[in-house]
Amino acid sequence: MLRVLTVLAALLLGALPAAGQTTPEVPLADAGLEARALALHREIRCLVCQNQSIAESNAELARDLRRLVRERLTAGDSDDEVTAYLVARYGDWVLLKPPFRAATALIWLAPILLLLLGGGLVVLWYRRGRRDAAAPEALAADERARLERLLSDGDAGA
Amino acid sequence: MSDEQAPRPRRLRFGFAGLPLVAFLALGAFLLHGLYLAPEEIPSALIGTTAPEFALPPIEGRPPGLATADLAGGVSLVNVFASWCITCRQEHPLLMRLMEEDVVTVHGLNYKDEPAAALGWLKRFGDPYDRVGADRNGRVGIDWGVYGVPESFLVDARGRIVCKHIGAISAHDLESKLLPAIRAAKAGEAVEC
Numbered sequence: 001m002l003r004v005l006t007v008l009a010a011l012l013l014g015a016l017p018a019a020g021q022t023t024p025e026v027p028l029a030d031a032g033l034e035a036r037a038l039a040l041h042r043e044i045r046c047l048v049c050q051n052q053s054i055a056e057s058n059a060e061l062a063r064d065l066r067r068l069v070r071e072r073l074t075a076g077d078s079d080d081e082v083t084a085y086l087v088a089r090y091g092d093w094v095l096l097k098p099p100f101r102a103a104t105a106l107i108w109l110a111p112i113l114l115l116l117l118g119g120g121l122v123v124l125w126y127r128r129g130r131r132d133a134a135a136p137e138a139l140a141a142d143e144r145a146r147l148e149r150l151l152s153d154g155d156a157g158a
Numbered sequence: 159m160s161d162e163q164a165p166r167p168r169r170l171r172f173g174f175a176g177l178p179l180v181a182f183l184a185l186g187a188f189l190l191h192g193l194y195l196a197p198e199e200i201p202s203a204l205i206g207t208t209a210p211e212f213a214l215p216p217i218e219g220r221p222p223g224l225a226t227a228d229l230a231g232g233v234s235l236v237n238v239f240a241s242w243c244i245t246c247r248q249e250h251p252l253l254m255r256l257m258e259e260d261v262v263t264v265h266g267l268n269y270k271d272e273p274a275a276a277l278g279w280l281k282r283f284g285d286p287y288d289r290v291g292a293d294r295n296g297r298v299g300i301d302w303g304v305y306g307v308p309e310s311f312l313v314d315a316r317g318r319i320v321c322k323h324i325g326a327i328s329a330h331d332l333e334s335k336l337l338p339a340i341r342a343a344k345a346g347e348a349v350e351c
Contacts, residue, residue, distance in 0.1 A: 047200060047305035047306075048305060048306065050197065050198070060270075060296075061296070061305055064295075064296050064297075064300065065300070068297075068300065087203065088203060089203060089204070089210075089300060089301060089302075089303045090200065090203055090303050090305070091200065091201060091202070091203035091303075093200045093201070093203075121177070
């Protein structure tokens with residue numbers, strides 16, 4: 001039984017990568033170039049299925065872009081030149097990691113700002129909690145009178 | 159009577175208690191705004207730049223082809239289409255009208271299409287195009303920043319891309335966006351779109 005399951009799992013896993021591809025993609029013969037191509041594929045956003053990289057997407061345009069990246073690298077482009085080539089055509093949008101610019105500053109700084117804000121609130125809250133505990137509210141005149149009355153009543157009863 | 163002492167600390171505590179409500183409302187406002195955005199429309203990086211350098215052969219049996227040089231000298235609308243594209247049929251009658259009423263020169267970029275299928279499609283629905291370039295492998299499409307079909311680019315008389323429309327052009331898009339842009343481009347004014 002276990003063996004049957006193993007075989008089935010192996011078959012399924014083997015079939016998965018092939019399912020999305022209509023024509024086979026040829027990896028580059030040069031292992032170093034191919035490694036750079038695959039790394040770039042993971043950084044470039046698929047324009048059709050928006051939150052996938054072109055490495056993950058099986059859209060036709062993603063396949064064209066994967067092929068394009070391999071071509072540019074073979075032609076001698078550096079990684080930055082390849083990304084610049086795509087940004088010139090599709091804008092910063094094509095990068096999964098947006099560059100730090102005035103327009104994107106908020107995206108990058110928001111986690112730090114929120115952490116500072118949250119941390120500040122916690123500190124403030126904690127401090128006030130301690131201050132309240134340390135210095136209990138003084139009793140008002142009528143409260144003190146009532147308290148004394150209650151205490152004296154108690155003495156009388158005992 | 160004793161209650162009169164209480165309000166000061168209670169009001170301070172309410173300031174903290176109200177914080178999640180304020181945060182929730184702010185988040186809600188952002189999400190509500192998000193409902194009216196169109197994330198599938200990626201702003202073009204090519205607006206204001208000269209049209210990319212390219213030269214495409216015609217669809218076999220339907221000359222002439224389309225090249226960068228053809229875009230200089232007059233305002234034109236470059237329409238990316240394909241016979242396999244269903245929404246292209248939706249905007250097609252409007253492109254026919256632009257041609258028939260001589261509003262603007264319309265060029266076609268036939269994206270990843272079989273020549274026979276493209277010819278059949280133009281015969282069946284009409285041919286609004288002045289020139290059509292056949293982009294069999296989609297490489298010129300990438301140079302134009304195309305990521306779906308149909309897309310349309312308005313090119314001014316100096317060969318610069320001044321406006322891009324993503325998806326099928328509706329009658330409303332034409333009236334409110336493209337026609338004013340075409341008029342401005344023809345008058346040599348700055349195009350807002």
